[in-house]
Amino acid sequence: MRIGIDAMGGDQAPAAEAGGALSARSVLGRGDKIVLVGDESVILPHLEGHDGWQDWIEIHHAREVISMDEPPVEALRAKPDSSIAVVAQLHADGDIDACISAGSTGAFVAAGQMRLRRLKGVHRPGILIVTPTPHGPVAVCDVGANVSCRPRHLHQYGIMASVYVNLVCGVREPRVGLLSVGEEEAKGNTLVKQTRELLENDSQLPFVDNVEGRDLFRGVCDVMVCEGFVGNVVLKLMEGMAEGVLAGMLKELATSMPEHAAAIKKAAGTILGKYDFNEYGGAPLLGVDGICIICHGASNHRGIKNAIQVAAELSKHHVNERIVELLSR
């Protein structure tokens, strides 16, 4: 398997991308390669000095970079030789089997959709994240690819996310919940009401019911389906709470028990690690005819390494093939 990485997009690029590629050797199969896409002269210094990196890493030169704040589609048109455009094109050409980026999510999603097209039967691709909860991981889809969903898009997110959770996370019969503002049928907006009908009538999908934001942490479902706008707010809010509230709380705890500050700091590290986006790696863009893994902009080398593992899992478990099979029912 050949996995391409946009080496220029993340906040710590290319150090995080190069570091991730270097440390990924242990998770790669024999003959697998990582292709770092970007400015060779910038990437190379991060690899030199590491013994034998050429055995599993290649560099594919791309001279342009799309920054986080450029309008995605316009940027892709204006910069065909950007690392994001090139890594997606290499995948479309069959030169690599998966692509990863910690750069502009908008540009990467657009590049994935434009270059790779959609899997047969898929209306709209969606980004899936697996979030840790006290009751185990819950997959949330979509978290930002599609901010104006139709009911049939959400229905398919339920199907695609279930396939992922089943094959990759090993959950036998993933329970699907629809994110809404209340459990009662009367509540919710038009999108939710229409989607609920589709999900209820899909006898193949174990639909538990509408769920509320707090249910994410109550172990009531394995998959939570929502519009990309709402899902992205959920994702960022969790990040903000982990960063601002949990961290602040642990600090306060250490202050109130100064004699145990060191022990609390140690325990806190373990706990916060569970909610560190670098641990749960990349978020797959489900529904494109390929494997696109989106990383957090602030990913470090562990985040990139975990994204490489996610890409390998998607391939190994034939997630795309299973999605096409289910959608053709």
Place this chain on the structure above:
Amino acid sequence: MRIGIDAMGGDQAPAAEAGGALSARSVLGRGDKIVLVGDESVILPHLEGHDGWQDWIEIHHAREVISMDEPPVEALRAKPDSSIAVVAQLHADGDIDACISAGSTGAFVAAGQMRLRRLKGVHRPGILIVTPTPHGPVAVCDVGANVSCRPRHLHQYGIMASVYVNLVCGVREPRVGLLSVGEEEAKGNTLVKQTRELLENDSQLPFVDNVEGRDLFRGVCDVMVCEGFVGNVVLKLMEGMAEGVLAGMLKELATSMPEHAAAIKKAAGTILGKYDFNEYGGAPLLGVDGICIICHGASNHRGIKNAIQVAAELSKHHVNERIVELLSR
């Protein structure tokens, strides 16, 4: 001032409502009264035995109750003598100056809108919550009254919430943020893009920019404007994280340092208290021609008491008058 309370709606009704009314004496002015609305035979036992409760508490009998899972509008029509319908009607008739309910939010919002009408110039009422953050309180509006917003509704939420934060929380020039999926202009859905234009063109409103979910905890704005669907998800998610993650984390910490379990439990109580909905009391329904305070269904007597204080603050600071004044510009 006379403050009416739906005594039958909350999960702990009428104990929480009666307890809140009893303990509110210290925050009431001379001659102020609490009117508990509901089944007299059920409410009375919670008051009897408390010396002189008749000095500041009255009971107004209402024989019906709307439950949490009834469709709001239908329930109001079918049960004109329900505690929610009656408390709103008493307010409309001028018999009370404010009303409070921990019952069905949908029914209470509908009753408030139908009985009290809207303030002059207001398109749609919105629910405001004040959420604690490491950088101080942030007001979020709307969190569930209006799940299908138009840009002009969101614009008015910005104005109304700013008035509240200014007059009640004492923030001199509240900074307004628009909740979206990214800071860049290109991101967001149609509603956000159109609202952004309105907010930018309102020279009276200090609009900081679009904000993301994580910004809620970063001290970048004092008011966060969003559609009711998204706001309700945000509210419930924070509740779920506080309940599931923070609590779980403290438990884990106590387990990993068993010799300090008692001290951690004590410190944790203080910290979790900050994120306890009972502490920040009720959420005002801004934009109705009256004072309606919505309480969490699981409110205890402290939550009810705090809601009584919120009602008194709204009245004292003439929040509604100021909203009408600003909207007539």
